[in-house]
Each structure stands twice: as structure tokens, then as C-alpha cells.
Amino acid sequence: MRRHLSLFTTATRYDLIEHARNRFAMLLVVFFIPTWVGLVYLTIPDRAAPFRLASTGERLAPAGHELTQITGALNAVTLVTGFMMFASTFSGGRFDRRLAMAGYPRTHLVLAKAASLVLASALLAAYATAAMCIAWTPKQPYLLAAALFCAALTYGAIGVVLGSLLRREVEGMFALVMTSVIDIALQNPIVSAGADNPLTHLLPTYGSVQAATAAGFSTTSAPAYLALQLLWFAVAALLGLLAFHHRTRNALPRPNRHHRPTTAEPRDAAPLEAERAPASSLDPSPGPRN
Amino acid sequence: MHHTYRRRVVLRGVDFDLGSHVLAGIVGENGAGKTTLLKILAGELRADCGAVRHRGRFGYCPQEVVLNDALTVRQHLEFFQTAFALDDLRHAERVMEALQFSEYADVRAGVLSGGTRQKLNLTLALMHDPQVLLLDEPYQGFDWDTYQRFWELAAQLRDAGRSVLVVSHLAYDTERRDELWRLEAGTLRLETAAAA
Numbered sequence: 001m002r003r004h005l006s007l008f009t010t011a012t013r014y015d016l017i018e019h020a021r022n023r024f025a026m027l028l029v030v031f032f033i034p035t036w037v038g039l040v041y042l043t044i045p046d047r048a049a050p051f052r053l054a055s056t057g058e059r060l061a062p063a064g065h066e067l068t069q070i071t072g073a074l075n076a077v078t079l080v081t082g083f084m085m086f087a088s089t090f091s092g093g094r095f096d097r098r099l100a101m102a103g104y105p106r107t108h109l110v111l112a113k114a115a116s117l118v119l120a121s122a123l124l125a126a127y128a129t130a131a132m133c134i135a136w137t138p139k140q141p142y143l144l145a146a147a148l149f150c151a152a153l154t155y156g157a158i159g160v161v162l163g164s165l166l167r168r169e170v171e172g173m174f175a176l177v178m179t180s181v182i183d184i185a186l187q188n189p190i191v192s193a194g195a196d197n198p199l200t201h202l203l204p205t206y207g208s209v210q211a212a213t214a215a216g217f218s219t220t221s222a223p224a225y226l227a228l229q230l231l232w233f234a235v236a237a238l239l240g241l242l243a244f245h246h247r248t249r250n251a252l253p254r255p256n257r258h259h260r261p262t263t264a265e266p267r268d269a270a271p272l273e274a275e276r277a278p279a280s281s282l283d284p285s286p287g288p289r290n
Numbered sequence: 291m292h293h294t295y296r297r298r299v300v301l302r303g304v305d306f307d308l309g310s311h312v313l314a315g316i317v318g319e320n321g322a323g324k325t326t327l328l329k330i331l332a333g334e335l336r337a338d339c340g341a342v343r344h345r346g347r348f349g350y351c352p353q354e355v356v357l358n359d360a361l362t363v364r365q366h367l368e369f370f371q372t373a374f375a376l377d378d379l380r381h382a383e384r385v386m387e388a389l390q391f392s393e394y395a396d397v398r399a400g401v402l403s404g405g406t407r408q409k410l411n412l413t414l415a416l417m418h419d420p421q422v423l424l425l426d427e428p429y430q431g432f433d434w435d436t437y438q439r440f441w442e443l444a445a446q447l448r449d450a451g452r453s454v455l456v457v458s459h460l461a462y463d464t465e466r467r468d469e470l471w472r473l474e475a476g477t478l479r480l481e482t483a484a485a486a
Contacts, residue, residue: 003375010372014361021360021398094356098414101333101350104373252333252342 007105011112018088019116025084029124033076034131040072041065041135044190051189052196055210055222062217064190066136070144070212071188073128074205075180077148078155081121082176085156088113089163089240090172093247100248110244113160114237121152143215143222150229151208155180157236158204164243184209204232291340293326300326301337302476308422308455313448313466316457318473324457325353327473328426331455346421353426353457355411359400363391363410366399367417374418382417388443389413389436404431412440416447423447423454441466 019025044065052059100106125148129141138144158179162172187209189195200206207229214222293301300323308314318324329335331342332350357366367382386392389409394402399410408431415423429440441463444454448468456467464470470482 007372010369014358014365014369017365018358018360092358094352094354095358097334098352098356099369099373102370102373102414102418103375104369250333251330251336252344 004108007108008111008115011104011108012115015088015112015116016119018092019084019120022084022087025080025087028080028083029127032080033073033124033128036076037069037073037128037131038135040069044068049190053210053213053218054196054201055214055225056218056220058218058220060213060217062213063136066216067213068188068190069132069135070216071184071191071209073132073148074151074208074212075184077121077124077128077152078180078184078205079176080124081117081152082155082159082162082180083173084120085113085117085159086163086172086176087159087169089160089244090166090169093164096244097248101250106245106248109248110241117153117156121149121156124152125149138216139219140215140221143226144212146226147208147212147215147229150211150226150233151205154204154208154229154233154236157233157240160240161236161243164240164247179204204236205229207232291327291330291337291342293323293330293335293337293339295326299476301330304340304473304476304478306471306478308453310421310451310453311448312468313444313454314456314469314471315464315467316455316471316473316478317459320459322473323476324459324473325426328353328424328455328457332424344422347418348422348424349415349418349420351412351415351423351425351428353430355404355407357399357407357410357414360398362396362398363402364395366410366414370414370417376418379417381419382413385413385416385443388439390439405433405436408432409436421452423452425454425456427458428456429458 042065046063046065048061049064049067050059050061096109099109125145128148129138129145132138132144133141155176159172159176162175166172166175183203183205185191187195187200187203187206194200203209207225207227210225211222211229214220214225291301291304291306292299304327316324316327326335328350329352330337330340332348332352333342334350334352358369361369363386367379371379371382383392386395386409389412391406391409394406399407402410408428412425412428415425415428423444425444429437432440444456445466448454464482467482469480471478472481
């Protein structure tokens, strides 16, 4: 149990260090989110935007700048987590494989990445919700944060998938930006006259947009839509997991994987000790051996 | 062992045995299939046909430096210490001393020079004191002194009973190897072998 905990905490610690040293992502987190939601609030007219919200069945008429602030915040958090996870997956694929082939259990590496994503998504959702609450008061701020959190998780997992499949960094960035913009813009009734088109139900953040809008302007909860968003996350995470599993595979048959020290085999170890060069300045350590 | 990339046959019947107390080299021109062979030996690639059998744990130093630029040298060592389930980093520290880059322990890999990155790349392959070493162009970017120290290190490991395989494109300093193999037209040919 202690070994499992050590493997998990070590991998999580270094994963978080890597994210924290991604300065561009940190700049995006600190400045992009408040700038984006602030500019939306200041530039979009406050004219009422009447529409029927599918998640609650209510007819709502929120102020345009408040409604667009919600979709803007969704856009911002999905881009940040998508970018963070894409960058770490894209640049760290071979390093992960080296670790896995050195004996690091892939389960712990994956759990560490998941823990980093959950933590980053939670912080981003709380930060974006707080930034919006400066301008106005959503009816259900916790539900709003939960909707942002689930959307951020989903795009983080999509970032892992793109980081595993694409060959060039610019391709991943473009794919993430365009997916997030199209996904969210099509669901905003101010931007798109077809926001209630049934096709929008298939978009990756449909669940979060519905839940977040209900959180902003209604007192009715929308747990089914949060669950739908988590289903999107689960599917994207499964794809990411398969890609990670493929990229970190070891072609050697299991009994051959002696990359890390295992149980001692006296037949091999004894002559090794006996025949060691006495004057060697790099005297092999008496640590665990095969 | 046989391997083909689409229609291009890279390895056509390679049969190779690496004994203990041996410092062997494989040389060949660019594109001869040396890295492919080493990747198959290390488990990074599956051969179309054939099998690899290791006795004892092995260390693999890939041709391309595989590091995490965000982590320091020490953090790399600690990460791999957990992977290899090592009690301490004494052996890694000895390798660092032998390659003379201990003073960079707290420097991030992303800002290290090419030669120092390669030293760390090599250290990660050696830090668990493997019995079989598979090294793909391990001295790329080394200055002359470090190059000399690398061969001293390889000889010490060989003398301590390890099996060391060094792959390179140049058959330079051939006398440093006990066996020299040439990979040509997809097959291995023994060029020199040490006297028994």
C-alpha cells in the first residue's frame, strides 16, 4: 500500500511541477480568464436575450452580457485545460514511455495525470466563477462552478487525446481552439440563431452549457446535464487512456522485462559479485539485484 | 530477427548474442537499422519475426535524449528511483561523478547544454546498475574528456561483469570494444572479436 501511495504521490508531484512550469498556461489562467469574461461583460449589450432553456424547460430572458459571460467562461476554462493537457501529453509522451519501461506502473502515471487535471479544473472553475461574481450574482454559483469544472475536465481529456494522436504542436492548438469556439458559440442564442437546434445536443459541452445557464438564471437544478457532461468526460478519458496505453506499450514479453530490480536470483548475482573489478571507481552498488 | 518498415526491409535475419563481461559495438551507416535493432532489443518496438531474450535487468539509453524539460536533474533521478524501486541514489551519484556533472543536480533539464542533457540521458539508463546495457549513440554531444570518461566507465562496467552494447555510426576507437559487429544490408557481420 505504501509503495502504491509513493508511486502515486511522486508521479502527481512531478506532474504538477511540470504544469506549474508551463508559464504560458499560467499566464492564461491568471490573465486570460478575467480579461475574457470582463471584456464580454463590458462589450456585449445588456439587452435581454429570450430563449427556452432545455435543461429546465423554462423560458428565460437573461441579459445578453451575462449570458455571454457564461459561454465565455466555458470557452476560457476549456481552452486552458485543453492546452495544458495537450502540451504535457505532446511533449511528455516519450518520457512517460521511458518511465513505464523503467518499471513505473502505468496506472499510477495515469492516476497522477487525472489528479492534476481534477485539481487544475477545480481551481479554474472556482476562479472563473469568482471572476463572474464580481459583475453579477448567478442564481446558483456552486452549480455554475460545477458546470465549468465538468467542461474543463472534458477538454483536458480531449487535450490528452489530441496530444497523443497529432504529430505537430500547431495542429493540436488549432484543433483545440476551433473545437472549443465552434462547440460553445453554436450554443449561445445571442451568437447563433440555431442554438436550440437538436444537433447542438451532440456538442461536447452541451451538458455544461445547459447546467451553467440554469445556474446563472434559474433556481432549478440540472443534475442530469452535469451527468451528461461527465459522460463526455468519461468517453474522452477512455480514448485518452487507450492512446496512453498504446504509446507506453512494451514489446518485450513479460518475463523479459527486467528493467527494474526484482527478486534476487542467486545464480546470476553470485558471479557478478565475485568477479567485480576491485579497482573500479564505479563500484556497482550492493542494491537490489536479479 | 526480421523487421520491415512498410516495404523497406531493415533487418533480415539478425542473430546476436551478448555475453557477460563483454563490451560490444554495432556500427553501420545511417539508416542501416541500428536504432531499429536497439529499439527491438529494448522493447520499444516489436520485431516482425524473432524474439529477444534478456537475462538480468537492463538499461537502455535511447539515441534521442528523452527527458522532461520542466524537471531538474535531481527530480529526474528521484522519479526514476521510484520507477526502479531503488533504496537510494548512490549508484546514480557515482555515475554523475564519473561523467562530471554533479554540480547540475538542481538545474532544470530544459536549460542544460546538449552534452549535459546527454549525460543525464545516459545516467537514467545506468542508475539502477543494470546487468545489460543497451546504449544508442551514447556519447553524442560529449566533449573529448567526457568521451574518454564514457569509455572508461563502459570498461569498468564490463570488468564488473556487465554486458555493454554500444551502437554508433562510426567505427572509431574500435580497440575499445571486445567485439565489433557491422550492420549491413539487414544482417550483422562480426568484424573483430577479442582474443579469448
